[in-house]
Amino acid sequence: MEEEYFEWPWPTGMGADHIYRRQLDLTDLLSSRIPIFLDTNFWVMARQAAFGETDDPELISLLGALRLAVGSGKAFCPLTSDLIAEFSKQSADRLAATMVIVDSLSLGVAMVPHLERTAIENGGVQCTGFPHSLAANPAALDLLCVCLGI
Numbered sequence: 001m002e003e004e005y006f007e008w009p010w011p012t013g014m015g016a017d018h019i020y021r022r023q024l025d026l027t028d029l030l031s032s033r034i035p036i037f038l039d040t041n042f043w044v045m046a047r048q049a050a051f052g053e054t055d056d057p058e059l060i061s062l063l064g065a066l067r068l069a070v071g072s073g074k075a076f077c078p079l080t081s082d083l084i085a086e087f088s089k090q091s092a093d094r095l096a097a098t099m100v101i102v103d104s105l106s107l108g109v110a111m112v113p114h115l116e117r118t119a120i121e122n123g124g125v126q127c128t129g130f131p132h133s134l135a136a137n138p139a140a141l142d143l144l145c146v147c148l149g150i
Helices: 014-030 040-050 059-069 081-087 094-108 114-129 134-135 140-150
Strands: none
Touching: 014 059, 040 059, 040 081, 059 094, 081 094
16 A cells, blocks of 8 residues: 655745745744643633633633733744634634634644644654755755744
8 A cells, every 4th residue: 555645845936935934934933932732622711711701710810821921922822733623613703703812822823734744744853863865855954943833
């Protein structure tokens, strides 16, 4: 049986240069921040706290602490493709409200899907473990850093 293999082609041209600059900007934005991974339940509770659907002081306080950490440049709360799939099961109104909170805490950062992320990480390991391959594909390590937010 043939295994599925995902390969990241490294583009060239003006569009690729723009994308690379944006990747560097993202790296600069995230490099000093701590990623905080939240599960679906917390995002729902955050929406409830933000939009007055609960009066639980602990939830409201926790949401405030996360907003402060993100606003002060200390943290961000990235999404995963799995979370996006779970969010899509909400009603349109609740999804819109959840995404308001997601946008503010995630800084718009979402991790690439698992299979793609694994391919990038494997490329980074190959570059680290086999330095001669770094010369053949210098972009692999850059992609790894961007995907991991380092």
